[in-house]
Amino acid sequence: MDGKKLALTLAQCYGVSGDEQSAAHVAASYLKGWGEVRSDALGNLICTLRAPKDGGPHMMLCAHMDEIGMIVTHILPDGFLRVAAVGGVDRRTLLASPVKVLGREKLDGVVCSIPPHLQRGDDAKKIPPMEEIAVDVGLSFEQAKEKISLGDRVVVCHSGAAMGEHCISSKALDNRAGCAAVIRAAELLKDEELTCGLSVVLSTREELACNGAKTGAFGLCPTHAIAVDVSFALTDDAPKEKCGELGKGPMIGVSPVLSREMSDGLIRCAKDRGLPYQLEVMAGPTSTDADVITLTGSGVRCGLLSIPLRYMHTPAELVDVRDIESCAALMAEYIIDRFGGTEREAD
Numbered sequence: 001m002d003g004k005k006l007a008l009t010l011a012q013c014y015g016v017s018g019d020e021q022s023a024a025h026v027a028a029s030y031l032k033g034w035g036e037v038r039s040d041a042l043g044n045l046i047c048t049l050r051a052p053k054d055g056g057p058h059m060m061l062c063a064h065m066d067e068i069g070m071i072v073t074h075i076l077p078d079g080f081l082r083v084a085a086v087g088g089v090d091r092r093t094l095l096a097s098p099v100k101v102l103g104r105e106k107l108d109g110v111v112c113s114i115p116p117h118l119q120r121g122d123d124a125k126k127i128p129p130m131e132e133i134a135v136d137v138g139l140s141f142e143q144a145k146e147k148i149s150l151g152d153r154v155v156v157c158h159s160g161a162a163m164g165e166h167c168i169s170s171k172a173l174d175n176r177a178g179c180a181a182v183i184r185a186a187e188l189l190k191d192e193e194l195t196c197g198l199s200v201v202l203s204t205r206e207e208l209a210c211n212g213a214k215t216g217a218f219g220l221c222p223t224h225a226i227a228v229d230v231s232f233a234l235t236d237d238a239p240k241e242k243c244g245e246l247g248k249g250p251m252i253g254v255s256p257v258l259s260r261e262m263s264d265g266l267i268r269c270a271k272d273r274g275l276p277y278q279l280e281v282m283a284g285p286t287s288t289d290a291d292v293i294t295l296t297g298s299g300v301r302c303g304l305l306s307i308p309l310r311y312m313h314t315p316a317e318l319v320d321v322r323d324i325e326s327c328a329a330l331m332a333e334y335i336i337d338r339f340g341g342t343e344r345e346a347d
Contacts, residue, residue, distance in 0.1 A: 011171060035190075042211060042215050063289075068087030079140045079141050226303045228305050231309065248308070256284060
């Protein structure tokens with residue numbers, strides 16, 4: 001499977017939190033040949049590659065497939081749309097951005113912006129609050145009412161691009177890059193003899209308090225889990241101590257929230273297999289699906305891998321595809337190390 005094509009294909013799907021069906025449909029097309037694929041009540045996409053034995057270990061690989069965006073809250077008398085943010089939208093990137101309004105049909109639009117010639121005083125420095133931002137779809141009120149419903153999602157457009165030899169840029173690489181890594185790991189593991197159950201969850205609503213991962217883990221009752229997300233990649237204007245680096249492998253999470261045994265095991269596996277990795281140390285919650293997975297049921301041992309990503313929560317996120325591949329390889333090798341071959345007791 002071509003990892004670059006996979007990541008870009010997934011990133012170009014629409015899937016604002018709470019409305020992820022389009023992304024789920026495309027992701028399912030990759031997973032359906034390797035196990036039973038289904039959706040649950042919250043829209044999580046679940047693939048069981050190997051059913052767990054009664055009382056036996058069960059590994060869950062989880063990445064969220066929702067993306068940030070906007071939701072239509074009002075159609076104004078002149079046909080413009082009022083919108084609200086879904087997730088942590090960076091308002092600095094919105095003005096004059098092309099968008100897709102996912103109404104009864106997909107409509108092109110643009111976020112309204114005052115020309116510099118008409119700005120006065122501090123207007124040029126002002127980033128308007130969401131309640132003052134509008135979207136122009138070039139329609140009258142009557143036409144807009146026919147094509148658009150309140151609650152329809154709006155996504156800022158980016159056609160996706162390969163940059164240099166190894167990098168790609170697109171909207172929604174947070175966290176379709178993680179979804180690509182999980183799908184690639186599943187491909188690497190699909191024919192392995194394992195002593196654990198193995199399930200993949202591409203979760204919904206992570207940008208809204210990790211709702212999908214919480215219910216997905218509750219339904220599957222895993223004993224172990226690895227969550228995959230993105231984290232900050234170094235740029236010239238970012239604090240180095242808070243960032244990973246592109247092309248140097250996934251960031252292995254170390255946090256009081258996470259299983260120390262699994263974090264140490266992922267580090268040890270990366271060293272033993274010569275796989276690139278970086279560390280990401282957090283003093284508390286990880287702000288990922290791992291936070292809710294670990295608290296599910298009577299508790300789940302959980303590790304976290306994060307793919308370095310530049311320009312998070314903008315329409316032009318950027319990753320190095322080698323980090324996606326290294327993340328997938330590390331997951332697969334860790335699971336083979338831990339649950340491959342002869343029967344082993346769960347730690």
